[in-house]
Amino acid sequence: MLNESDILALIVTLKLAGLTTLILLLLGTPLAWWLSRTKWRFKFILEGVIALPLVLPPTVLGFYLLILLGPKGPLGDLMASLGIHSLAFTFSGLVIGSVFYSMPFVIQPLQNAFTAIGRRPMEVAATLGASPLDRFFTVALPLARPGFITAAVLGFAHTVGEFGVVLMIGGNIPGETQVLSIAIYDHVESLQYTQAHWLSGGLLLLSFIMLMSVYAINGQFKVGRNDH
């Protein structure tokens, strides 16, 4: 049912979504942690900025990223002077665009989860001799697990379904920047509905199995609360 280029697109998609989620969790975790702890007066500005990419239509966001990353754009200039080739039409470019676009979905659940922990468990860990980094990993992260699940699921799924940004800065190069969402879109646009149905169905099934496993595993560890 799936032709070769569809399979290629599937692989690119999984690679892109996986990498994006990973980068977002890596970047987002410290940022969300900082946001949940800081008493900085103007933190709300930063919070606003983080949610901002959301309101632009993805294609438009992609358009601006294209201009930004292009050789004439401010970032393109900078990168050229550093000897880095243009990022447009490359897999790396896609990753950057997706990271940018899916950021709020990862930051916000994490920030909420970290805030919900409160100060006490961290204080307890400190009195037990755990350094800030140690207690972050051994106390804050496990206690924030529901937030991580949500962040990862939203980040991953959103990247899989993402389309506008990727379309715009990716250039739809098979095996490199052609992702599944574009492939399905192309089928729909070119009236190859049967193929579109198959591909969508497959994607849904795959995602459903993945999502369900995540939730099923998550449901097995219950983060108990000290309130009973």
Place this chain on the structure above:
Amino acid sequence: MLNESDILALIVTLKLAGLTTLILLLLGTPLAWWLSRTKWRFKFILEGVIALPLVLPPTVLGFYLLILLGPKGPLGDLMASLGIHSLAFTFSGLVIGSVFYSMPFVIQPLQNAFTAIGRRPMEVAATLGASPLDRFFTVALPLARPGFITAAVLGFAHTVGEFGVVLMIGGNIPGETQVLSIAIYDHVESLQYTQAHWLSGGLLLLSFIMLMSVYAINGQFKVGRNDH
């Protein structure tokens, strides 16, 4: 700078995003609450289903919704027999599409926030004579406030930036289903870059002010934790 149709699009957008967020909060709150409390073994399946719309490219999702809601679709049939006109290409159709698409962004933060409350505060409220509904409104909701902020922000912003679904089932009809994101997209597509810039800039500024206000107000109420 903005022509009449842009302003029309802005109004439609705000109406759509506002209504969608409202509906999502109304529908999502009980669902999220139930998910956070139930001990149902197969809850993970439902959780998976809810996150599913995310993985389809919006246009494709819109395509399927179109098939479903169109006069020839199963739902369209049903509605026609009930005397309801097809919902495709109407504002109501847009709302349905957006609700469907933005659902996971609202459910998940709410569910996490509800889970984090734990059982104790609800038990306390019960011993003070508060009925389930009463304590839900007077205890669970206020304690889940960070989750509500996140849910509303993600839901609203995502609907504003949404595009594919709306384009597909809305039909881009000015004054009725043409939203700002599509208007910007059209400007970009028809190479009217200056107008696109102005519109994007305006949208960003507006959204930024709104988001910032939400966060600033949110920052003022601190939901304290009993752990100090």
Place this chain on the structure above:
Amino acid sequence: MTIEATFKITKKDFILDVDFSIPSKGVTAIFGPSGCGKTTLLRAIAGLEPCRGAHLKVGDMTWQKGHYCVPTHKRSLAYVFQEASLFSHLTVKGNLQYAIKRVPLSNRKVSLERAIELLGIEPLLERRADQLSGGERQRVAIARALSVSPRILLMDEPLSALDLTRKREIMPYIESLHDELDIPVIYVSHSPDEVARLSDHLVLLEKGRVTAQGETGKMLTRLDLPLAHGDDAASLIHATVAEHDDEYNLTYLDFPGGRFTVARKSLPIGFSVRLRVVARDVSLTLAHQSGTSILNIFPSTIDDILSEGRSEKVVQLNVGGVTLLSRVTHKSASLLKLQKGQLVYAQIKSIALLSDKH
């Protein structure tokens, strides 16, 4: 009027299996070691522990019977939880108001002002829960429970976070509740002192089972129960205010065995009071002694003597029909040749007066 309860609740390797009936007036203490199921029992009474086939009747209200189960919020009760339980999104005032608002005007029997004053939380009203000290939180929780004007009050170690002075201020207030409001109080405690001071009825819990229960006074002096054997073994005596002595600021209390002399209390003549006499504080002499600072000396008969450990004995005394416990060493017992039926003088150095109305 009684409270009848039958529960069977299983939690992993713990089983609470109780079936008891206690008077639905006065203070009933649930006493037992850590982990014996006190909290679980209280939660079951409040309807917070799901349990099938339970039976619970409080006075004329049936709260649970077979499949019929009144939900917690419809049970007219108040609950002071063992751990902090203030709403963190409300101030102290908000917490109190949350309770009050849900009581119909006609049912409001407790004056919030008085509770606030008595618990000393006036200056805290605008604070949030996380800005309070441990004891302050506990006091607010007590005030909040009282403002519900409940038909029954459940308290899970409500005073454990408080200092003695506070405790002694609050205890009489809790005692007075059943007089003023005629509401029964079920009071979980692991402090024998609190139990003796507060409770009229006592339920002993061990490993999820009721080992004994009855009137507190009788339970305290029953030599077959552990309470009569600890360092805190004590007897409860009911007496009435007979006379005040203005010269020395004393009050005389009559009980069937004689007259007690205690520091003056502003109580009306004829008022019923409860006295706690700790066994360790009761010494025995063969003759009535003079030239001693001890004012309370009563002739009594030895009812029973039991060894307490290898070096001490518990002596159960009969003072005009009232049971009194005394703890002496083997040595003293044999020096004085104590034996059943013997007449001795019980010297009571100190007495705790627990105001009461029985």
Place this chain on the structure above:
Amino acid sequence: MTIEATFKITKKDFILDVDFSIPSKGVTAIFGPSGCGKTTLLRAIAGLEPCRGAHLKVGDMTWQKGHYCVPTHKRSLAYVFQEASLFSHLTVKGNLQYAIKRVPLSNRKVSLERAIELLGIEPLLERRADQLSGGERQRVAIARALSVSPRILLMDEPLSALDLTRKREIMPYIESLHDELDIPVIYVSHSPDEVARLSDHLVLLEKGRVTAQGETGKMLTRLDLPLAHGDDAASLIHATVAEHDDEYNLTYLDFPGGRFTVARKSLPIGFSVRLRVVARDVSLTLAHQSGTSILNIFPSTIDDILSEGRSEKVVQLNVGGVTLLSRVTHKSASLLKLQKGQLVYAQIKSIALLSDKH
């Protein structure tokens, strides 16, 4: 070696302003009413309260001085919090291991097995925190703190959730800590009984200020301090084990004022012990009486008499150089014509023996 501390911490309308120096060995009790700043002080010592210009030196370690501040995790301390503080994502075992893993092997001085056994938490090891009773949680928290093998132990009302039997099992263990491990313990309590039993040094806190501090024994009997006036006023006496009486199973303890008779304790001859004598339990007679069950009678001189309320007096006695408090009524005082310098016999009905090594 001392612990020197200067803190000034402001919290809305509460100010903690302390400057004290206490010995860095033995148990120091911080005693004061609810809301006086005990927890805040302990948190400051642990480095959990941000405070500028504070000064804190524990033995030879400077933890805070001007802008220099050792972060909490580098302070070799353990802290038993006032409220539940177990990690909810770990089992009981996980909680204990969390602590142990962070102690270098060479520093592990506390046997986890012994702590587990003593605190009776063996059957709970696989449970999660929300499956424990209040007292069980507290015991796990104590065991966890001990497994840190700290250089100083901070405890915030660690025993308030426990029954007397447990308390009496755990207290000697805590006392023994500074002998076995030579670590100082700072112990917050509002129970005079616990303070007298456990502490060598006492810091009285009131409204954020230190009102007095010193050796516990001396502090308890100082008539200018509130401790000598409550119902729990008591004296501490240091004595040594002199002889055992096999016939009656008694132990004789010598102190400068004479010889105490107590129920037999399995302590070696020459062992130092601490005795607590509650003021209410000391009666006075003019002559040495016989035919009484009271074995401990000592001739003593009245050092001072102070009115306690309107009907009682506190009498400060000198028994061979040791201070003893007695509480009598005005009536007894005037019947016996008690006055400073007079010779009387102090009859002590009951004595609490607190094992000790000083």
Place this chain on the structure above:
Amino acid sequence: DEIRVAVASNFVPVMKILAEHFEANTHHTVTLISGSTGKHYAQIKHGAPFHVFFAADVERAKRLEEEGDAVMGSRFTYTIGHLVLWSPETGYVGANSKVLESAEYRHLAIANPKLAPYGRAAKEVLEAIGLWSSTQASLVRGENIGQAFQFVKSGNAELGFIAYSQIKNPTQFEQKMTGSFWMVPQQLYSPIEQQAVLVKNNSAAREFILFVKSEASQSIIQKHGYSTP
């Protein structure tokens, strides 16, 4: 009356001018709905309230007519597009395909041959001059000709096959179009015909179609770099 006209994105700028003229001469109002032709096709099949459909190709207009979703016999070609190879850099593209053989560019933008007629045309050209396989590695595809243009315009692709109309009439764009281009000879690709059909048979819509077919309209269309049949 209101006439709803679904227009392929690439033709929207011209259609706007036409609509203004039409509105000035009649009492009707024209609402333009721009979008991709594939989307419009699906929407019309599912009952979209459009009156006229200006497709980007022949295929989809024809299918609508054949499948009975459009008025039989109303279909006509309204424009024929021209393909150019363009670079914003002056002198970069010569008057022939030579620049394509050099390996100096990294990206060559085209529209997606599967979706867009200009993409299909570009593919035919590359095949005709025998460079289809050798340029594979540097090809970037836009979803439509608009995106292909943006790729080049933003400088991310050095050159690309775009529509002549996109650079022909600079008044449409805010900036003056500079650069160099090669007008691809017509014989290298099959004509890029765009067809329209009447979706709803109402008189205002028929009027509008007649207007588009008129002399005046045809000359406007031609001015924008299209041919007319």
